[in-house]
Amino acid sequence: MPTILGQNQYGKAENRVVKITRDGDTHHIKDLNVSVALSGDLEEVHLSGSNANCLPTDTTKNTVYAFAKEYGIESAEQFGIHLARHFVSSQEPIKRARIRIEEYAWERIETSDGNSRFIGADEVKHSFVRKGQEVRLTEITYDGENWQVISGLKDLIVMNSTNSEFWGYIKDQYTTLKEAYDRILATQVASRWRFNWTSDEQRMPNWERSYEQVKKHMLQAFAETYSLSLQQTLYQMGSRIINNRSEVDEIRFSLPNKHHFLVDLEPFGLKNDNEVYYAADRPYGLIEATVLRDGVEARIPMDLTNL
Numbered sequence: 001m002p003t004i005l006g007q008n009q010y011g012k013a014e015n016r017v018v019k020i021t022r023d024g025d026t027h028h029i030k031d032l033n034v035s036v037a038l039s040g041d042l043e044e045v046h047l048s049g050s051n052a053n054c055l056p057t058d059t060t061k062n063t064v065y066a067f068a069k070e071y072g073i074e075s076a077e078q079f080g081i082h083l084a085r086h087f088v089s090s091q092e093p094i095k096r097a098r099i100r101i102e103e104y105a106w107e108r109i110e111t112s113d114g115n116s117r118f119i120g121a122d123e124v125k126h127s128f129v130r131k132g133q134e135v136r137l138t139e140i141t142y143d144g145e146n147w148q149v150i151s152g153l154k155d156l157i158v159m160n161s162t163n164s165e166f167w168g169y170i171k172d173q174y175t176t177l178k179e180a181y182d183r184i185l186a187t188q189v190a191s192r193w194r195f196n197w198t199s200d201e202q203r204m205p206n207w208e209r210s211y212e213q214v215k216k217h218m219l220q221a222f223a224e225t226y227s228l229s230l231q232q233t234l235y236q237m238g239s240r241i242i243n244n245r246s247e248v249d250e251i252r253f254s255l256p257n258k259h260h261f262l263v264d265l266e267p268f269g270l271k272n273d274n275e276v277y278y279a280a281d282r283p284y285g286l287i288e289a290t291v292l293r294d295g296v297e298a299r300i301p302m303d304l305t306n307l
């Protein structure tokens with residue numbers, strides 16, 4: 001049976017790299033999970049077993065660690081750009097590099113006097129607690145000419161304890177949901193946004209500042225939207241970001257509706273005055289959409305798990 005080789009890529013996945021920058025006795029942490037995927041003229045590696053065009057995955061791993069030392073880790077995006085450029089420009093058979101990075105944030109442990117200054121023991125400036133909040137994500141793709149940077153986050157859990165209603169929906173013979181005029185709205189945000197920086201000719205965004213600002217607008221829009229559905233809140237979050245961040249052209253969200261159901265306390269002779277809820281973990285409504293700058297093409301994959 002004749003067969004042909006289809007799309008292929010390879011590299012070392014999930015290189016866990018922690019970089020400590022020592023600024024006197026004040027230290028800074030960058031904690032990344034870096035996955036490298038290379039593609040190019042690799043037919044023979046698969047077909048004949050010749051490894052002449054194969055840069056070992058072990059080398060891609062070593063490069064991640066060496067670059068952490070050589071270039072430092074200014075931001076996940078900047079680090080991914082260095083790596084992608086290196087693989088494509090240093091190895092002739094490698095035509096395309098995709099670098100995916102997850103970043104885990106750490107924050108300083110506060111001293112008992114409420115700040116992070118040295119107060120007599122020297123633990124403080126190098127003691128961190130891993131933030132229980134979101135994981136930051138980025139994916140850099142480079143083909144020797146064009147860049148695509150898609151950054152994002154996952155596991156950012158947010159809740160509004162009021163200012164959310166849901167009513168006026170279709171009711172058929174299977175509908176039992178009661179209309180809600182004051183409900184809890186909670187979700188675990190997964191989001192990806194695409195930058196319009198695509199070439200070395202353009203001025204590169206400030207990646208660290210951009211992330212903080214996108215997250216700030218996302219959270220503020222969630223908090224400040226009086227919600228008639230999670231769909232409406234999603235659109236407000238996306239458009240707030242597109243309108244405020246000129247470096248971002250497209251943003252996609254996957255928002256599980258983390259349902260909170262009022263518990264019936266009548267059997268215990270108690271009145272539930274919108275106070276006691278059952279937080280259901282499944283099933284959950286799943287609301288997904290992309291918000292785009294008018295006139296741009298949608299490029300973020302529909303299914304965020306594939307990114």
Ligand SMILES: O=c1[nH]c(=O)c2[nH]c(=O)[nH]c2[nH]1
Pocket residue numbers: 166177228229230231257285
């Ligand atoms: O914000 C919501 N959107 C829906 O589409 C929906 N469907 C549902 O049962 N509850 C909700 N809530």
